[in-house]
Structure formats: structure tokens, C-alpha cells
Amino acid sequence: MNRRSQLPWGASSQPSLYGGPRQSRGSRQLFVLGAIALGVIILVWFLIGRMCGGAGCTDYYCPSDRKIEAPEGYEFVSRIFAYNQDKGAVAPGNDLSIAVELTTEVPDGAALSFYRYIDETRNWEPIAPAVLDAQGKVVAATFTGTPGIMAVMRRNAPGGQVVAYLPHNAPLHRDAAGRVSIVHPIDFKPASDGAISGELSTIKAEGFEVYPVIASNNSVRGDVAIVENILASRESRANHVQQIVSRLAKDNIKGVDIAYLDLPVTARTSFTLFIGDLYNQLHAQNKQLTLTLPSPIKVQNRVDEGAYDWTELAKTADLIKMAPYRDQATFRLTMPEILQYLTERVAPAKLILTVSPYATETGGETVNVMSLAQAMSIATRxxxxxxxxxxxxxxxxxxxxxxxxxxxGLTGIRWSADTATVAFSYKQAQGAGSRTIYLENFFSIGFKLELVGTYKLGGVAVEDASANEFLGNIWPALVPFITSGQPILLQPNPxxxxxxxxxxxxxxxxxxxxxxxxxxxxxxxxxxxxxxxxxxxxxxxxxxxxxxxxxxxxxxxxxxxxxxxxx
CATH class of the missing domain: 2.60.40 (Immunoglobulin-like)
Structure with missing residues (x-):
């Protein structure tokens, strides 16, 4: 299990504001610069300034006079709307494209979604992500139904966005329920012909969006070479973009995360072009694009981005998560410099720091990833x-x-103040040198979450938010941070x-x-x-x-x- 600076899968234009019914996912036809539905297209504009509300409203949704409170941890950023019964039912097989003017200014990368109100349960449920226009004033989405009451809300938890990665079809950790805003099941990978292989996880979205990950990295031989070949020409990039857009339409997926790690620096320009094209296509369909990128590294007196142009990529991504920085021996020394560098190039609200429940082992030139149970089985021999x-x-x-x-000559298990982790060093057999294992738990995670507030980042991501009992349970540190925005900075009792x-x-x-x-x-x-x-x-x-x-x-x-x- 040899991995270098990676997540579990590896080493590591304007939104469309036209609206109305359109043919749904089964028969959509896709064009190069956007998805324009064939069939009946009716313009649906909710420019609040021109609406009188109620009487005289001829749109599919009209401002409602109902007084309904937002759920805890959320706030309205639009008016509440009710479906206009005078319009009748939308024809079967058609979707509804919606555009709504915001009543509140929101920062770049804010967690915006359309929600519907269920009278029977008195609960708000998410409908679709709200895609913000370039001016930051109008959001758009595509509905597959016609909810009676809807509004746009944003999550305003003090800890910001909470993103959860999950292995394919893995259950979510019990403490993550009600606290995560986006779930990323690691479901797909690119194929050599540019298609997308894999199956969508079966996850019931309860208060969060589900954006599956398309992942590639050097943990599987040949995977990175496949991505390099896809990015090599305009034609193969365009084909890959269309394959992704088609797969999202087929499975009715509202957004996707691209995690193409370990690319060589020669792919820097082609990867940026690919992301730009994909962003334009997805936003034309009111879908979200997020990225998982490896952390830049500190090289002498500079920060090296490698194959990833963070400045340009941030312009064509709704959110960017920085994959876990594995080397705990240098994390506290170099991560502040890396974050300072990034936040000068990327809007901090769009940047997410990823923390991990995995232990890491360093020594020589390799960094290994292991579960807490595996690490402690080594310690307790x-x-x-x-x-x-x-x-x-x-x-x-x-x-x-x-x-x-x-x-x-061994260290024993100890709290390392330099790395803010519980760690121990041991000797390998046959004179292969020593290794140091760093354990991620309640104590170490608190000191990492401190960076979210220091650099005003958009939130935190969890590398593996599954219910795997063999991993370190870092949720006792995450939960109070999510609710208060303040990390718990404690050391274990020696x-x-x-x-x-x-x-x-x-x-x-x-x-x-x-x-x-x-x-x-x-x-x-x-x-x-x-x-x-x-x-x-x-x-x-x-x-x-x-x-x-x-x-x-x-x-x-x-x-x-x-x-x-x-x-």
C-alpha cells in the first residue's frame, strides 16, 4: 500500500438562464457549447425586481406570501416561490429550467441550492444545486418535477462547507448525517476511449448533494497514461467532455468531481483547457463541477504547483478541494506557506482543506497510508x-x-509537538532503516482545522467519511468545529x-x-x-x-x- 500524497484512489462561460419545460434526460441532445433541450422551451425568469407577486404573475413560479422558516444552519437568499397552478402541469418527459434573482449577496463558492418545502413533514428538501452567474446575482437550476413551494438557500454553518468522500457504495458515518453538504462517492474512472467506466453509488441524499468522483492516479498502473492520452489533443478532450456530460445526463447526476491526480507537468495546459470546456458544458445544464487537486509542494524558496494551474482552474470550478498533504513531518512547517500562496490566487471561499482519518508512515522516499487499526497493530507487537x-x-x-x-533506541508512542500528532518510530527488519507512523485522531485533526479559520477557507473535506470502524474516528473533532467554527486544540494526557x-x-x-x-x-x-x-x-x-x-x-x-x- 505504497502511496505518495494521495487520497484513497491515488498517490495522490455564463450559466444558461433560459427556462421552461424541456425534454428530460432520456432524450436530451447535447451540443458543443451547451445542452439546449429540444421540444417546448418556455422562458422562465424570476427577476424579483419586476415581479409583483401573486396576481398578474404569468411565470411557472410566483412569489409566495407564505411565512416559512429556514432550517437550522441555513438561510434564505431568495424569496419563497409557489408553483403557478394556472400554468397547468408540465408535459411528461420535460424538465423545467429555472432562474432566480438573489436577494442576498453571496461570496464566491457559497453553498447554494434550490429547496422544496414538504407540507406533510414540514421539512425543506434539496432539489438541485444553484448555479451562480458570473455577476453573482442570478442562480439557475433544472427541475425534473414541479415542487409546490421552493426557495434558494445557502448553508451558513460556522465551519463552512463539509465535503465527504466515500468509497463506492460505502455507508456514511453516523456523525456525518445532517452535517455534510456534499458527498463524493468514488465511483468512476476514465477509459482509454474517453468514456466513463463504473457505476453510481446508491446513496439516499438527505440534506446534501451527491457529486460522484471520476478518479485517476498512479495507484493503478496505466491510469495516468490514459488521462494523458485523453488530454493530448483537442478532439480527444472534446470527446471526453461529451462522454462525461452524457453520463451525468443518463444517471441524472447534478454535479461531478474530477480527481485526476499525479499528472506530469507537461499536461498542465491541456488539463486546464479540459476543465474549462467541461465547466462550460456543465454550467449550460445547471450542473456543478468541483475539483480535487494534489497539494502544491514547497521546493526551496518557492511553491511548485506541478501540473495544476490553480489560478486558471479556480476560474472554471465551483469548488476546489486540496487533497491530504501526507508528510506529517513537514505539514505544520510548510502548509501555512502553501495556503498563503493559494489564497492569493484562489478565492478562499472556494478552497477546501481535506483532513484524513488515515494514519501515515514515512521513511526514506515513500509515504504509506494505513488505517488506525493497522498502525496500532504495529505498535502493539x-x-x-x-x-x-x-x-x-x-x-x-x-x-x-x-x-x-x-x-x-525506539521512541515509544508519544505526542509530537512539532507535528501535532501522536506518533511512534520503529526499526524495520534486515537493516532497512526506521519508519515513523503518525496517527490521525481527535487531537491531531483539531490542529489542522485551525488552518481553515486562519486562512478563511471555504470549509473542510473528509478523505473517508464512511462508517469504517478501523479508521480513526475524527468526527468528535469535526462536529464541534462544524457547529461553532472553532477547532478544539488539545493534547492527549501523557x-x-x-x-x-x-x-x-x-x-x-x-x-x-x-x-x-x-x-x-x-x-x-x-x-x-x-x-x-x-x-x-x-x-x-x-x-x-x-x-x-x-x-x-x-x-x-x-x-x-x-x-x-x-x-
Missing amino acids: VTVRAEADAITTSTNIKIAGTNIDKDE QDLNPKWKVKDNQGTIEDTGRGSANWFTPAQAGTYTISLTLSDGVSLFENSIEVNVKARPVTSTPSPTATPAR
């Missing part, structure tokens, strides 16, 4: 520092944590990081040395005994054990006394 013949009854034996034994030793059934006496090992005075009876080591990352407990065979101590024969004859 146990060994006996004695020859087998010396493990006998009523004997003092040293039991050690293989990878935390300070007598072997005592919680100390190893705990136990012999099953308390056989013999075991005492911690305070150096990642323990002295065990073996029982008087021979047998097989189980010794366990328990470690904590400051949040959860992890245990590993070994069975030790204790032999009976050999009986030493004593010479018989010899009688001495009397003289």
Missing part, C-alpha cells in the same frame, strides 16, 4: 527478550513491545499513552518498566501463559497478545555427603 530455554518457572523474564522498546501489561488470570507478577517493556516473574507452575500489551492513541485502546511457553526449572542435583572414618 509483543516479543520476549529471552532464549526459549531460559523461560522457566519462577524466573524473571523481560517482555517488550517490539516497536516501542526504548531500550532498543499517561494515556503509556503501555499497559497484563498476564491472563494474573499468573506470575508483571511490572511495567516505563520504557516500553515489562519484567515478568514467571509462575511456579509450568504451562502456556498469555501476555497482552494494551496501547492507546489517546482516544481508543488497542490490544495485542502472545502466548509464552514456560518450562519447569531443571532440578540441580546436590552431591551426597561422604562419611569420613574416625581416627
Whole structure:
């Protein structure tokens, strides 16, 4: 599982404001500069300044006088509208294109969506993302139905946007429910002919938008070469754009995330052109385009963007998420410089910092990604520092944590103030050098979230927001940040990081040395005994054990006394 600066899948024009019914996804015809529906096209303009509301309104939606509150964490940025019953029903097979003037100025990259009100449940439900025009005054969307009551709202959570990546068809973490604004299932990848392979995850959108990811990276041999070939010519780029637009129309997808990582610098211009073309096509259909880009890197006295022109890409993307920066040894030193560089080129509200529940391992030139459970299984390995013949009854034996034994020059599990993580270093076999594992948890994530407020970023993304219990549970740090906008900056109690030793059934006496090992005075009876080591990352407990065979101590024969004859 060798990966370098990557997410789990790798190393790492004006919106259309025309409106009215149009043929739905089953029979749309797509053109180069936009999707213009064939059939009945009726202009639907909700320019609020010219509307008198109620009487005299001839549009499909008219301003309503209903007083309905926005749900917690959201605010209205338009008036509330009601469907104009005088227009009758929209013909089957047609969609409705809507344009609405905003009543509130919104920053670039704000989380805007159309919502419908359900009288039976008294709840607002999302309909479609609201695509903002270049002037920031009008938003547009395409409805596949005709909700009775609708309005445009934005999420105004103090922590900003909350984006959740998910493996294909993985369930969302329970603490993410009601808190995430966008879910990115990692569903698709580009094929060599420019088509899109993969199937859309089955996710019930409950208060969030679902924009699947089209991903490519060097974790799968040949995938990056496929993208390079697609980007190589205008014709192949145009074909790929049409394939993406067609797939989104086929599956009724409202937006998409492009995560083409690990591209060479030679693809910089062609990738920018591709994103620009895709953005124009999707916005013509009132669909959203977001990007996942690898973090720039600090090289000597400059920041290197590599294949990704952040300044130009930010002009043709609704949101940009910066993939996790893996090297925890340099994160706190270089990330402030990288974010300062980016926010001078990208509107901060459009920039999202990604945090991760995965542990990382560094050493040499590679960065490995692993689950918290895998990392702690390495930390809790146990060994006996004695020859087998010396493990006998009523004997003092040293039991050690293989990878935390300070007598072997190891660090043990500790809080690293330099990296703001719980970490430990260990030696590899056969003289392959040492490795350091950094654990992501409640404590480390708080110090990363601090950067969101410092640089006024648009929010936070979670690399894997699934219910995978083997990952670090970082949601106890995320939830208060989402609701308050303030990170929790705490360090673990050093005592919680100390190893705990136990012999099953308390056989013999075991005492911690305070150096990642323990002295065990073996029982008087021979047998097989189980010794366990328990470690904590400051949040959860992890245990590993070994069975030790204790032999009976050999009986030493004593010479018989010899009688001495009397003289």
C-alpha cells in the first residue's frame, strides 16, 4: 500500500438562464457549447425586481406570501416561490429550467441550492444545486418535477462547507448525517476511449448533494497514461467532455468531481483547457463541477504547483478541494506557506482543506497510508527478550513491545509537538532503516482545522467519511468545529499513552518498566501463559497478545555427603 500524497484512489462561460419545460434526460441532445433541450422551451425568469407577486404573475413560479422558516444552519437568499397552478402541469418527459434573482449577496463558492418545502413533514428538501452567474446575482437550476413551494438557500454553518468522500457504495458515518453538504462517492474512472467506466453509488441524499468522483492516479498502473492520452489533443478532450456530460445526463447526476491526480507537468495546459470546456458544458445544464487537486509542494524558496494551474482552474470550478498533504513531518512547517500562496490566487471561499482519518508512515522516499487499526497493530507487537530455554518457572523474564522498546533506541508512542500528532518510530527488519507512523485522531485533526479559520477557507473535506470502524474516528473533532467554527486544540494526557501489561488470570507478577517493556516473574507452575500489551492513541485502546511457553526449572542435583572414618 505504497502511496505518495494521495487520497484513497491515488498517490495522490455564463450559466444558461433560459427556462421552461424541456425534454428530460432520456432524450436530451447535447451540443458543443451547451445542452439546449429540444421540444417546448418556455422562458422562465424570476427577476424579483419586476415581479409583483401573486396576481398578474404569468411565470411557472410566483412569489409566495407564505411565512416559512429556514432550517437550522441555513438561510434564505431568495424569496419563497409557489408553483403557478394556472400554468397547468408540465408535459411528461420535460424538465423545467429555472432562474432566480438573489436577494442576498453571496461570496464566491457559497453553498447554494434550490429547496422544496414538504407540507406533510414540514421539512425543506434539496432539489438541485444553484448555479451562480458570473455577476453573482442570478442562480439557475433544472427541475425534473414541479415542487409546490421552493426557495434558494445557502448553508451558513460556522465551519463552512463539509465535503465527504466515500468509497463506492460505502455507508456514511453516523456523525456525518445532517452535517455534510456534499458527498463524493468514488465511483468512476476514465477509459482509454474517453468514456466513463463504473457505476453510481446508491446513496439516499438527505440534506446534501451527491457529486460522484471520476478518479485517476498512479495507484493503478496505466491510469495516468490514459488521462494523458485523453488530454493530448483537442478532439480527444472534446470527446471526453461529451462522454462525461452524457453520463451525468443518463444517471441524472447534478454535479461531478474530477480527481485526476499525479499528472506530469507537461499536461498542465491541456488539463486546464479540459476543465474549462467541461465547466462550460456543465454550467449550460445547471450542473456543478468541483475539483480535487494534489497539494502544491514547497521546493526551496518557492511553491511548485506541478501540473495544476490553480489560478486558471479556480476560474472554471465551483469548488476546489486540496487533497491530504501526507508528510506529517513537514505539514505544520510548510502548509501555512502553501495556503498563503493559494489564497492569493484562489478565492478562499472556494478552497477546501481535506483532513484524513488515515494514519501515515514515512521513511526514506515513500509515504504509506494505513488505517488506525493497522498502525496500532504495529505498535502493539509483543516479543520476549529471552532464549526459549531460559523461560522457566519462577524466573524473571523481560517482555517488550517490539516497536516501542526504548531500550532498543525506539521512541515509544508519544505526542509530537512539532507535528501535532501522536506518533511512534520503529526499526524495520534486515537493516532497512526506521519508519515513523503518525496517527490521525481527535487531537491531531483539531490542529489542522485551525488552518481553515486562519486562512478563511471555504470549509473542510473528509478523505473517508464512511462508517469504517478501523479508521480513526475524527468526527468528535469535526462536529464541534462544524457547529461553532472553532477547532478544539488539545493534547492527549501523557499517561494515556503509556503501555499497559497484563498476564491472563494474573499468573506470575508483571511490572511495567516505563520504557516500553515489562519484567515478568514467571509462575511456579509450568504451562502456556498469555501476555497482552494494551496501547492507546489517546482516544481508543488497542490490544495485542502472545502466548509464552514456560518450562519447569531443571532440578540441580546436590552431591551426597561422604562419611569420613574416625581416627
